[in-house]
Amino acid sequence: MRLPVAVNLTAPEADVRLAAFSVEAAGALFVALDHADVWAHIPGPRPASPTDLATLLTGDETRRQALVIHARGRVAGTSSYFFDHGAPEGVEIGATLYAPALWGSGVNTAVKGSMISAAFAAGAQWVQFRTDERNGRSAAAILKLPGAVELPPLLESEKIRSDGTVRTSRMFRIPRPAT
Numbered sequence: 001m002r003l004p005v006a007v008n009l010t011a012p013e014a015d016v017r018l019a020a021f022s023v024e025a026a027g028a029l030f031v032a033l034d035h036a037d038v039w040a041h042i043p044g045p046r047p048a049s050p051t052d053l054a055t056l057l058t059g060d061e062t063r064r065q066a067l068v069i070h071a072r073g074r075v076a077g078t079s080s081y082f083f084d085h086g087a088p089e090g091v092e093i094g095a096t097l098y099a100p101a102l103w104g105s106g107v108n109t110a111v112k113g114s115m116i117s118a119a120f121a122a123g124a125q126w127v128q129f130r131t132d133e134r135n136g137r138s139a140a141a142i143l144k145l146p147g148a149v150e151l152p153p154l155l156e157s158e159k160i161r162s163d164g165t166v167r168t169s170r171m172f173r174i175p176r177p178a179t
Helices: 023-032 050-057 107-121 136-143
Strands: 016-020 064-071 074-082 090-098 126-132 149-160 166-175
Touching (some): 064 107, 126 136
Parallel strands (some): 090 126
Antiparallel strands (some): 064 074
16 A cells, blocks of 8 residues: 555535645635634644645655545545555545535545545555544544444644643544455
8 A cells, every 4th residue: 555545536416526735725725724623623733824734734745645625616625645654554544624614514424435445445454543532523423434443542742732732542443344
């Protein structure tokens, strides 16, 4: 399993489309995500500009593949694949952020389903998720994904919340379905 994963989501019935992140999308993405509630459970400082957001979403392309989520005809969010060279049999999906107007709309379900399917098609033996222990909405959404099981929590001392506390993450995994 390696990045990039060939994700191809165009769901006209849900008016959802995924595309590779590009610096050109940073301005529209910054506007879509410019809400305190979006960043409440994300460690580190909230991006103050489109340039800050682009810096956050780019970097080592062998470890992260950032995507832009288009919904209802506009840039609406982002999600990423994270690859750990120490665990090459799987991939993590995370850093998923949406404009609040889309929370509970079904867009996340369509996006995650497509990303999970693409990861398995690329050879992943498992797909992993993590969320802040305080983010019950995210944990509930992950547990609705077919096959998701919760793993023991993980204290992540390098992840400091905006309130200065150390983050504990709830961990989840979906094993590759038997064929």
